[in-house]
Amino acid sequence: MANRNIPADHTHPFEFTRRKLMASGMAMAATSVAGAGTETQGAMKRSMTKPDTGINAPRPPFDSLRDYVEALDKHGLLQRFSGVDQDGYEATAIMYQLVDSFGVHGAPAVWFDDITANGQSFNSPVVANLQGHWDAEAILWDLPRDPHDPTTAFRAAKKMHLEQLEKQAGSYALIEPHEIAKQEAPCKTIRKTGDAVDITAFPFFRGNPGDGGPYINTASVFTKDPDMGVNLGTYRCQVKGPRKIMVNFEAGQTGIKMVKAALERGEVSIPVALVIGQDPMTWMVSSSRIPNRLGNRNPIDELAVAGGLRGKAIDVVRTESGEFLVPAQAEIVIEGTVDIINLEPEGPYHEMYGYMGIPKDKNYVLTVDTLTHRKNPWVMNSFTGVIAEYITAPQTASVLYTLRKSHPEVVNYHSPHDSQGLVYISIKKSKPGQAIEVAKPTAMFNPLARVVIVVDDDIDIMDSAAVRFAVGSRWQPSLATRIFENRRAFALDPAAPDRKTTSKVIIDATRQWPEEGGPPFYQELNRTVFESEAPEALQRVTARWPEQLLRPKRF
Numbered sequence: 001m002a003n004r005n006i007p008a009d010h011t012h013p014f015e016f017t018r019r020k021l022m023a024s025g026m027a028m029a030a031t032s033v034a035g036a037g038t039e040t041q042g043a044m045k046r047s048m049t050k051p052d053t054g055i056n057a058p059r060p061p062f063d064s065l066r067d068y069v070e071a072l073d074k075h076g077l078l079q080r081f082s083g084v085d086q087d088g089y090e091a092t093a094i095m096y097q098l099v100d101s102f103g104v105h106g107a108p109a110v111w112f113d114d115i116t117a118n119g120q121s122f123n124s125p126v127v128a129n130l131q132g133h134w135d136a137e138a139i140l141w142d143l144p145r146d147p148h149d150p151t152t153a154f155r156a157a158k159k160m161h162l163e164q165l166e167k168q169a170g171s172y173a174l175i176e177p178h179e180i181a182k183q184e185a186p187c188k189t190i191r192k193t194g195d196a197v198d199i200t201a202f203p204f205f206r207g208n209p210g211d212g213g214p215y216i217n218t219a220s221v222f223t224k225d226p227d228m229g230v231n232l233g234t235y236r237c238q239v240k241g242p243r244k245i246m247v248n249f250e251a252g253q254t255g256i257k258m259v260k261a262a263l264e265r266g267e268v269s270i271p272v273a274l275v276i277g278q279d280p281m282t283w284m285v286s287s288s289r290i291p292n293r294l295g296n297r298n299p300i301d302e303l304a305v306a307g308g309l310r311g312k313a314i315d316v317v318r319t320e321s322g323e324f325l326v327p328a329q330a331e332i333v334i335e336g337t338v339d340i341i342n343l344e345p346e347g348p349y350h351e352m353y354g355y356m357g358i359p360k361d362k363n364y365v366l367t368v369d370t371l372t373h374r375k376n377p378w379v380m381n382s383f384t385g386v387i388a389e390y391i392t393a394p395q396t397a398s399v400l401y402t403l404r405k406s407h408p409e410v411v412n413y414h415s416p417h418d419s420q421g422l423v424y425i426s427i428k429k430s431k432p433g434q435a436i437e438v439a440k441p442t443a444m445f446n447p448l449a450r451v452v453i454v455v456d457d458d459i460d461i462m463d464s465a466a467v468r469f470a471v472g473s474r475w476q477p478s479l480a481t482r483i484f485e486n487r488r489a490f491a492l493d494p495a496a497p498d499r500k501t502t503s504k505v506i507i508d509a510t511r512q513w514p515e516e517g518g519p520p521f522y523q524e525l526n527r528t529v530f531e532s533e534a535p536e537a538l539q540r541v542t543a544r545w546p547e548q549l550l551r552p553k554r555f
Contacts, residue, residue, distance in 0.1 A: 078111055081110060187332070190373050200214075219274035220234060233254055244368070332372075429510050447488045
């Protein structure tokens with residue numbers, strides 16, 4: 001694959017800067033978005049200019065990180081910054097400011113070159129926020145975008161995946177990976193072993209002043225087990241030296257299950273490979289619950305799942321140790337052995353909930369044996385707890401499929417990225433007590449779901465303001481609330497009292513029927529009456545004044 005470095009003088013028809021906003025007369029809009037904080041999910045770029053057509057942009061499936069970044073660039077969704085001082089935390093500050101200004105799902109991808117970190121300068125670029133924008137779904141699945149509704153591509157992608165799951169009885173299409181020769185694999189361009197390895201030569205850095213050290217935070221960590229097969233997981237990995245990396249196999253994840261199984265077999269170490277700068281589908285599968293291993297200990301070829309999702313086999317190559325087949329188009333592959341007996345302190349780290357993760361007295365040490373990489377490799381960074389890290393339509397479709405199997409009345413499911421711990425479910429209510437019944441399995445068994453809010457099917461759960469409207473006007477706390485104690489907490493939940501268990505709550509924000517203690521009837525919504533009695537009014541005014549009235553929705 002050709003090295004598509006982005007020219008230094010490359011510009012876009014629009015840039016995510018306040019100077020551009022002022023020049024285009026949008027200063028007031030930018031101010032309102034910045035003040036709205038993470039609740040604003042609109043893609044502000046759309047109100048500055050017409051959506052970029054992405055002419056000459058690479059199209060999916062993307063074989064590499066570089067193809068995908070080029071596509072983001074051609075679609076006007078990449079913002080470049082040169083000379084960033086991460087020892088002064090400028091890259092993190094840039095990401096916070098972009099999210100503050102444009103929302104979690106409106107902020108662009110970023111490219112940092114000539115970056116300073118860990119007291120040294122790096123020529124290799126750092127890229128981030130590659131799947132956070134709403135339009136990532138459109139680019140990755142080749143779907144249309146709507147300039148007035150930034151969630152259009154997400155909704156279309158979710159529908160597409162849900163239909164595929166329904167056709168295949170809940171299974172994902174599999175396309176087996178395609179092994180190529182080492183001399184054909186870009187990730188094998190440069191090879192180093194033993195003391196020639198120096199992981200500190202790459203721009204892995206502290207993302208927060210509170211971090212315990214520099215971190216690799218986007219590696220697909222390959223582990224394997226005789227019964228469970230090969231697993232890809234994304235875990236925080238602290239760099240402690242040229243050949244020393246801490247690997248955080250978090251509780252409840254497949255990686256730690258494999259470690260415990262190895263201990264039971266009497267083993268003292270396990271082979272591990274860290275793959276960095278992988279193609280976008282491999283990254284999404286590595287970071288999400290796609291496929292879902294819960295209740296399934298059979299081997300799952302996750303690279304075959306990634307191939308099926310993108311409609312083309314992943315090119316793979318054998319690692320130098322011979323232990324794993326890894327994506328051949330990756331930027332960097334780190335191979336070594338994890339000591340599962342002699343553990344060392346690790347952390348803290350800025351985690352996904354937006355809180356500093358607790359340091360661990362004992363964690364796992366990887367000793368690096370071999371390093372292979374492309375020439376001038378790119379590093380992808382995750383500004384954890386700041387950005388949306390991967391596309392979620394496939395995972396949401398999987399959850400929705402599972403819910404509908406037992407509860408066909410379920411209309412939609414959404415877990416907003418800006419509010420970890422919250423889950424929204426909409427239902428077509430047909431009997432008293434139905435909302436609690438539908439929500440109970442999610443509250444009881446999903447460790448991420450601490451607050452489950454159920455609404456009627458007239459509420460768009462992609463719109464948090466609409467959900468709050470239902471809570472404020474339909475929920476009766478004394479009648480429509482269920483609390484569960486001592487349920488399993490997600491390992492990173494900052495509110496879990498003992499770091500293992502938490503309480504859960506279901507909020508039934510559907511219209512309470514008289515049998516549930518609700519009023520004898522509910523009044524009609526003002527908007528419903530308006531659209532019923534004046535059905536053409538909205539179309540008429542938007543046709544007359546499109547520039548003033550048609551702006552992106554804010555989610």
